Amino acid sequence: MNWNTLATLMFPQGFEITERNNFLSGTAQVDGATVAVIGTTEHTPIGIEIALAQAQAVLKTVREHPQxxxxxxxxxxxxxxxHRDEMLGINSYMAHLGKCIQLARNQGHIVIGLVYDQALSGGFITSGLMADACYALPDATIRVMGLPAMARITKVPEELLIELAKENPVFAPGPENYVRMGGLHAIWDKDYASQLAQAIRDAGSVDQRAALGLQRGGRKWAQRVMDAIVDGHDVAEA
Known part of the structure; x- marks a missing residue:
């Protein structure tokens, strides 16, 4: 879905969002209050420029519009x-973006992520997955790595990975599998405006992803290992 079409549906009370070099920034009205909007469009890859632009937008919001x-x-x-981005330290730029989003959360800003088209690898990890809660549209494409590429890297036959993906969401692309793992809170189908307003009201400061993954059966050990570490137990006892 085109970002402008989505914004019209998601922000019926009005929005002022600009697009520049596939970077989105601006404000919108949600449930009678102003929210900051940042993002990307046109499946753009995250290079140093757009990572820095997103980080700057987050810091500006923290500085000028507390909470x-x-x-x-x-x-x-x-x-x-x-090669240019790698030599300039793209990993550090992306880490900086993630830290800025975490800073915003620490300062009392509710952060909601929405995958409305594609979300792949590091570009997703340091943006939507850093939010208090992340959601997706039904037709969104979400994956860390495609199964053919995974087969080449891991030397595991693609046919075996396809079979594993049927039972284990870790191997499988698609928003439904990320819901099972707890990475997504839910998939939005209709009435995006009311669902966004509800997401903001429901957002909390405690990371629920591991607990959701355990509850939904898609990520069975993350929460158990975390609990064992906190309690000082041997992981095998979990």
Missing amino acids: RPIVIMVDTQGQRLR
Whole structure:
């Protein structure tokens, strides 16, 4: 879905969002209050420029509008694979973006992520997955790595990975599998405006992803290991 069409549906009370070089920034009205909006479009890869632009937008909101909710609209094919970006330290830029989002959360900003088209690899990890809660549209494409590429990297036959993906969401792309793992809180189908307003009201400061993954049966050990560490037990006892 085109970001402008989505914004019209998601922000019926009005919005002022600009697009520049596939970077989205601006404000919108949600449930009678102003929220900050940042994001990406056109499946853009995350290079140093757009990672820094997103980080700057987050810091500006923290500095000028304390505790204003932030909505991150995600559409990216992942980290930009260029020698220039690697030499300039794209990993550090992306880490900086993630730290800025965490800073906003620490300062009382509710952060909501929405995958409205593509969300791949590091471009998703340091944006939508850093939010208090992340959601997706039904037709969104979400994956860390495609199964053919995973087969080449891991040397595991693609046919075996396809079979594993049927039972284990870790191997499988698609928003439904990320819901099972707890990475997504839910998939939005209709009435995006009311669902966004409800997401902001429901957002909390405690990371629920591991607990959701355990509850939904898609990520069975993360929460158990965390609890064992906190309680000082041997992981095998969990």
